[in-house]
Amino acid sequence: MALPSEMKALLLIGDGYTKTPSAGVLEAMEPYLRPGTIAVPAPGPTQALIKVSLAPINPSDIVFIKGQYGQPRVKGRPAGFEGVGIVVATGDDPYAKSLAGKRVAFATGVSNWGSWSEYAVAEAASCIPLLDTVRDEDAAAMIVNPLTALAMFDIVKQEGEKAFIMTAGASQLCKLIIGLANEEGFRPIVTVRRDEQMPLLKELGVAHVLNENAADFEAALREVLNAEQPRIFLDAVTGPLASAIFSAMPKRSRWIVYGRLDVEPTVIREPGQLIFQHKRIEGFWLAEWMRAFRDRIGPAVLAAQKRFSDGRWSTDVTAVVPLDEAMVKLPAELAKPNGKVFIKP
Amino acid sequence: MALPSEMKALLLIGDGYTKTPSAGVLEAMEPYLRPGTIAVPAPGPTQALIKVSLAPINPSDIVFIKGQYGQPRVKGRPAGFEGVGIVVATGDDPYAKSLAGKRVAFATGVSNWGSWSEYAVAEAASCIPLLDTVRDEDAAAMIVNPLTALAMFDIVKQEGEKAFIMTAGASQLCKLIIGLANEEGFRPIVTVRRDEQMPLLKELGVAHVLNENAADFEAALREVLNAEQPRIFLDAVTGPLASAIFSAMPKRSRWIVYGRLDVEPTVIREPGQLIFQHKRIEGFWLAEWMRAFRDRIGPAVLAAQKRFSDGRWSTDVTAVVPLDEAMVKLPAELAKPNGKVFIKP
Numbered sequence: 244m245a246l247p248s249e250m251k252a253l254l255l256i257g258d259g260y261t262k263t264p265s266a267g268v269l270e271a272m273e274p275y276l277r278p279g280t281i282a283v284p285a286p287g288p289t290q291a292l293i294k295v296s297l298a299p300i301n302p303s304d305i306v307f308i309k310g311q312y313g314q315p316r317v318k319g320r321p322a323g324f325e326g327v328g329i330v331v332a333t334g335d336d337p338y339a340k341s342l343a344g345k346r347v348a349f350a351t352g353v354s355n356w357g358s359w360s361e362y363a364v365a366e367a368a369s370c371i372p373l374l375d376t377v378r379d380e381d382a383a384a385m386i387v388n389p390l391t392a393l394a395m396f397d398i399v400k401q402e403g404e405k406a407f408i409m410t411a412g413a414s415q416l417c418k419l420i421i422g423l424a425n426e427e428g429f430r431p432i433v434t435v436r437r438d439e440q441m442p443l444l445k446e447l448g449v450a451h452v453l454n455e456n457a458a459d460f461e462a463a464l465r466e467v468l469n470a471e472q473p474r475i476f477l478d479a480v481t482g483p484l485a486s487a488i489f490s491a492m493p494k495r496s497r498w499i500v501y502g503r504l505d506v507e508p509t510v511i512r513e514p515g516q517l518i519f520q521h522k523r524i525e526g527f528w529l530a531e532w533m534r535a536f537r538d539r540i541g542p543a544v545l546a547a548q549k550r551f552s553d554g555r556w557s558t559d560v561t562a563v564v565p566l567d568e569a570m571v572k573l574p575a576e577l578a579k580p581n582g583k584v585f586i587k588p
Numbered sequence: 589m590a591l592p593s594e595m596k597a598l599l600l601i602g603d604g605y606t607k608t609p610s611a612g613v614l615e616a617m618e619p620y621l622r623p624g625t626i627a628v629p630a631p632g633p634t635q636a637l638i639k640v641s642l643a644p645i646n647p648s649d650i651v652f653i654k655g656q657y658g659q660p661r662v663k664g665r666p667a668g669f670e671g672v673g674i675v676v677a678t679g680d681d682p683y684a685k686s687l688a689g690k691r692v693a694f695a696t697g698v699s700n701w702g703s704w705s706e707y708a709v710a711e712a713a714s715c716i717p718l719l720d721t722v723r724d725e726d727a728a729a730m731i732v733n734p735l736t737a738l739a740m741f742d743i744v745k746q747e748g749e750k751a752f753i754m755t756a757g758a759s760q761l762c763k764l765i766i767g768l769a770n771e772e773g774f775r776p777i778v779t780v781r782r783d784e785q786m787p788l789l790k791e792l793g794v795a796h797v798l799n800e801n802a803a804d805f806e807a808a809l810r811e812v813l814n815a816e817q818p819r820i821f822l823d824a825v826t827g828p829l830a831s832a833i834f835s836a837m838p839k840r841s842r843w844i845v846y847g848r849l850d851v852e853p854t855v856i857r858e859p860g861q862l863i864f865q866h867k868r869i870e871g872f873w874l875a876e877w878m879r880a881f882r883d884r885i886g887p888a889v890l891a892a893q894k895r896f897s898d899g900r901w902s903t904d905v906t907a908v909v910p911l912d913e914a915m916v917k918l919p920a921e922l923a924k925p926n927g928k929v930f931i932k933p
Contacts, residue, residue, distance in 0.1 A: 264858075306860075313864025481859045500862045509856040513609075514826045515651075517845045517871030519658025524869035526862030 246283055246292075246331060251566055251588070252360030254279040258318035261310030267302055267479075267504035269577050272570045275308040276322060276359075283362050288334035291342050291367050293349055295588045297383040297563070298326035298358035300577060302414075302479070302502055303529075311503075313528060314352065323358030323586070325350045327382035330370065331362070339367035346373050348385040348544075352530060359569070361588040371544050376552035380560050384415070384583055387529060389547035389556070390540065391501070392419035394532045398499065399429060399475045406430040406471035408488060410480040411504060412452060413440040415558060415583050420477070421447050422556055432467055434484065440580060455484050465491050475499065477527075482507035494520040501527040563587050591628055591637075591676060596911055596933070597705030599624040603663035606655030612647055612824075612849035614922050617915045620653040621667060621704075628707050633679035636687050636712050638694055640933045642728040642908070643671035643703035645922060647759075647824070647847055648874075656848075658873060659697065668703030668931070670695045672727035675715065676707070684712035691718050693730040693889075697875060704914070706933040716889050721897035725905050729760070729928055732874060734892035734901070735885070736846070737764035739877045743844065744774060744820045751775040751816035753833060756824040756849060757797060758785040760903060760928050765822070766792050767901055777812055779829065785925060800829050810836050820844065822872075827852035839865040846872040908932050 253276045269275075286292045301324060306312045308322050327348050333339040349365035351357050356364035373382050399407045405428065409417050412433025421444070424431045430450035435441060437454070444452045451467045453460060468491050476498045478485045482505030489498045490512040516522045533540055550556040561582030564572045569586050576584045598621045614620075631637045646669060651657045653667050672693050678684040694710035696702050701709035718727050744752045750773065754762050757778025766789070769776045775795035780786060782799065789797040796812045798805060813836050821843045823830045827850030834843045835857040861867045878885055895901040906927030909917045914931050921929045 311860055313860075481856075500859050503859050503863075508853075509859050511826075511854040511856065511869070514845050514848050514854050514871075515656055515658075517869065518848075518873045519871070521871065521873070521876060523871075524856070524862065526859075526864070526866065526868075528863045528866070531866060 248283060249280050250283045250361035251278065251280055252321035253277070253323070253566070253569060253586075254281065254319055255308060255316045255322050256318065257308070257310045257316050259310065259315040264311070264506050265309055266506045267305060267502060269305045269574050271574055276570070278570055281319070284356055284364050286332055286334050286339070286364055289336040289339055289367055290334050290354060290364050291330045291339055291347070291349070291370050292332040293326070293328040293347065293363050293365060293370070294331045295326050295328040295358055295360060295363050297379045298323045298586045298588070299384040300573065300584045300586065301325070301384070301387050302504070303387060306503070313530065317355050320355055321357035321360035321363065323360065323363070324352060325384065325386045326358030326363060327373070327379050327385075328363070333367065336367060342367055342370055342372065347371055348373055348382045350386045359566070359586050361566070374548050374552055377548055378551070380585065381551035381556070381558045383585060384558055385547055385551065386544070388416045388419055390533070390543050391529045392416055392423060393543045393546065394529065394536070395477050395499070395501070395527055396420050396423045398527070399424070400427070402475050402497070404472065404474045406432060406450065406473040407475040407477065408432040408468070408473045408492070409477045410434050410484060410488070411502070412444055412449065413581055414479065416479070418447060418559070419556055421449055422550070426555070430471060432471060432473060434488070437580065443581065461487055461491070464488065468492055477501065480504045481509040483510070486510045486512050489522070489524070490516070492522070494522070496522045498522070498524045499527050500524070558583055560585065593628060594625050595628045595706035596623065596625055597666035598622070598668070598911070598914060599626065599664055600653060600661045600667050601663065602653070602655045602661050604655065604660040609656070609851050610654055611851045612650060612847060614650045614919050616919055621915070623915055626664070629701055629709050631677055631679045631684070631709055634681040634684055634712055635679050635699060635709050636675045636684055636692070636694070636715050637677040638671070638673040638692065638708050638710060638715070639676045640671050640673040640703055640705060640708050642724045643668045643931045643933070644729040645918065645929045645931065646670070646729070646732050647849070648732060651848070658875065662700050665700055666702035666705035666708065668705065668708070669697060670729065670731045671703035671708060672718070672724050672730075673708070678712065681712060687712055687715055687717065692716055693718055693727045695731045704911070704931050706911070719893050719897055722893055723896070725930065726896035726901070726903045728930060729903055730892055730896065731889070733761045733764055735878070735888050736874045737761055737768060738888045738891065739874065739881075740822050740844070740846070740872055741765050741768045743872075744769070745772070747820050747842070749817065749819045751777060751795065751818040752820040752822065753777040753813070753818045753837075754822045755779050755829060755833070756847070757789055757794065758926055759824065761824070763792060763904070764901055766794055767895070771900070775816060777816060777818060779833070782925065788926065806832055806836070809833065813837055822846065825849045826854040828855070831855045831857050834867070834869070835861070837867070839867070841867045843867070843869045844872050845869070903928055905930065
């Protein structure tokens with residue numbers, strides 16, 4: 244197949260990191276991205292060039308394009324951390340060549356050539372040949388969220404307590420974790436921001452769902468935490484909500500921050516709990532986990548494919564936005580709750 | 589020796605815990621303690637009754653009498669976590685009996701019969717027969733601070749980086765840690781609140797001393813941390829000072845809270861550092877360490893006695909206050925910097 248010399252993409256405006264903190268929501272595209280046409284890149288020896296079919300917008304993408312992720316931006320390069328597509332060219336490395344023509348899920352973190360583009364570059368080692376039974380909508384978001392879900396649920400299992408608590412409970416990531424938890428008899432407690440999200444989460448099988456904006460939230464929170472005694476807190480939000488939850492948790496609790504949706508100050512309400520109750524505060528970053536547990540990536544990805552194939556996991560789709568319309572439509576689509584937004588080049 | 593039936597003591601006014609946070613300084617005695625006369629207690633089977641020679645006021649005592657320690661107050665009992673004295677009666681347990689007549693350093697945590705009293709009760713296992721070469725002033729404060737110093741410096745050594753940072757650098761505890769650090773070629777960085785404390789700490793051999801109230805404190809802090817790259821932060825203060833230090837520390841830093849001298853809110857300035865820089869926040873409590881590392885207590889105590897005997901360690905004495913004058917004099921003596929205050933029954 245002859246490749247074009249140029250391609251359309253959403254290109255990064257900023258370079259490196261920012262020092263200006265901002266919330267995890269994408270209030271507008273223009274400060275961070277511009278539509279552009281650039282040369283189709285050539286894959287390096289160990290890389291694959293992928294014609295992108297579908298690419299998701301993950302919360303980590305928003306953090307990245309704003310310059311607040313753990314990896315610097317390269318100005319003028321396409322954004323987008325993962326996607327699904329067909330391998331149309333490869334480097335000379337034998338494993339890379341073995342991927343030619345295959346439909347793959349891919350992650351672009353190492354290559355720095357993103358998926359919000361007609362063509363993307365990924366390390367062959369970050370490309371996963373797909374089972375035919377996996378839909379594009381599931382395959383496009385099959386690395387970041389599913390691996391994060393499996394890795395963080397492992398932390399819950401290692402802790403041993405059946406109950407655990409999560410903020411941003413209606414996110415795709417939390418829904419994946421709720422699925423894992425139900426199968427193994429664990430009891431997820433989740434917080435959401437809207438009453439209308441509560442019935443859906445109860446249907447999914449959470450033990451408790453609390454609306455953080457309810458007038459009696461803190462009282463309800465304390466009652467649930469006293470009854471369930473969760474020791475792990477998986478937190479995508481930070482700020483006053485997370486402070487309140489951590490403060491109400493029992494001895495030996497661990498507050499594990501993996502997102503920063505709220506930019507309000509994050510206060511340790513009672514530092515004495517760190518001393519006398521052995522509570523701890525730490526973070527989770529998938530890239531770090533992948534470096535530390537390389538041998539667990541393959542089995543985790545296979546587990547994810549099986550789950551998406553047999554319907555135990557399923558990606559809720561809010562919208563599929565053509566690349567040409569992304570600048571106009573993305574912020575409004577992302578503001579809708581409960582599902583994932585995709586870009587279709 | 590015939591024992592009296594009654595004794596003078598400083599008795600706890602509060603019971604259990606408080607919900608009102610307050611600073612680590614003792615602004616007045618009256619809300620927390622009253623002078624009183626109570627029956628001399630009888631030691632239990634595994635306990636010793638000690639005629640107290642000298643008892644220190646530690647920061648943990650202040651936290652305890654205010655009801656903010658990890659152990660509940662018992663109203664009407666004497667306060668005071670440690671001291672030195674002569675064993676004048678024991679229970680029937682053979683080890684307890686072996687202590688009769690001996691001069692011991694003792695800790696009262698488990699017995700709940702404190703040392704700010706003419707007689708105190710301690711578990712025999714918490715009594716340490718003393719070498720004659722150890723002064724009363726060193727022996728009286730030989731458990732809480734020395735064991736905390738040895739245990740926390742172990743954390744520094746395990747981390748491996750030669751540089752580490754401490755708040756409240758002029759405290760007795762920090763001076764003990766500075767002594768340990770110098771012997772093993774480590775580089776302590778400390779913060780203090782007054783310029784006049786700086787020459788003393790430089791003489792003791794710290795790598796850097798910073799005045800937290802200096803106009804250029806944050807700039808100086810960043811310069812020192814960039815140069816030294818400390819990964820361990822031993823913090824007795826919390827609040828804005830500790831927030832600033834943790835935020836400026838390098839990747840993989842650990843903020844270890846062991847005191848709460850400042851009651852201002854403790855903010856995690858950049859929660860993203862927990863995610864992308866693998867920073868962590870935790871606590872240290874000596875009681876917890878002693879439960880976890882029982883077999884290290886004996887050697888640590890012996891090491892402490894040797895250090896005090898040969899002058900490598902020495903307790904700076906601000907004042908020795910007679911028990912009868914403690915209500916009037918203690919707050920003003922405790923407000924003086926650089927040394928330890930003792931009660932003499």
